[in-house]
Amino acid sequence: MTGFARVDGHGDGYSWTFEAKSVNGRSLDVRCRMPTGFDSVEALARAEAPKRLARGNVNLTLTITRSQAVSQLRINRALLAQVLELAREIEGAGAAPPRLDSLLAVRGIIEPVEEDETDARERVESALKGDLAKLFDQLVVNRLGEGARLAAILNGHLDEIARLVGGASACASAQPEALREKLRLQVATILGSFPALSEDRLAQEAAILIGKADIREELDRLRAHIHAAREMMAEGGAIGRRFDFLCQEFNREANTLCSKSADVELTRIGLSLKATIEQLREQVQNIE
Incomplete structure (x- = not known):
């Protein structure tokens, strides 16, 4: 803007x-x-x-x-007539007729006329x-020229978000096994020397945790937001307000992804995702 x-x-x-x-x-x-x-x-x-x-x-x-x-000039005809009448009287006394330049030199014969200021x-x-x-x-x-330059920057941020979403998707496939192992270690620590839980019970608890930590919906929504952002930019016009709201939705999904993460690498990707979304949001403030 x-x-x-x-x-x-x-x-x-x-x-x-x-x-x-x-x-x-x-x-x-x-x-x-x-x-x-x-x-x-x-x-x-x-x-x-x-x-x-x-x-x-x-x-x-x-x-x-x-x-x-710039003033216009006009001849004061009334004064000129008086001067000519006096010149004729002088000629009658034997004087030479007045020259034109002498007549025009008489003060008041030629006078400036100011143009009507209202018309100007x-x-x-x-x-x-x-x-x-x-x-x-x-x-x-x-x-519009500034907008075209910003479009390249925005597309760069969207490309980075798409890359991070792809990385998060790869980490998500390993998340169930990581949660299962984490649960096994926690149970072993708590029970100590007591008999361990059965495999069935452990599987049930792991399934509950995995369900709560499933990030596939967040990744799907992030992909949908990327698609919506690109469509919005292709549409053109005044998209700033809608794009700003979409950035809030991007950030909401990134926050949820981080909160569900049970993997260091996934957490790192989530934090990078949030940083990139913030950079996108800052640039969106510059478009109409």
């Missing part, structure tokens, strides 16, 4: 920079920093964000600089809204 985007623009005497930064978050939280007077742009940003994004803390910043206003602001806001769409497009592309 991390990403960054930037769009620069200018027009009508304004220049601006849009920036968007996205970091991890459990839900979508949009924070805007806009100059005073551009509330409509902020409202549009808050309305558009949920259409493009599902999760993440998104910070939008708009910086605007007002450049020197409206055009700027319209341009800003267009750039806002570009900003979100860039952010989405950036986040």
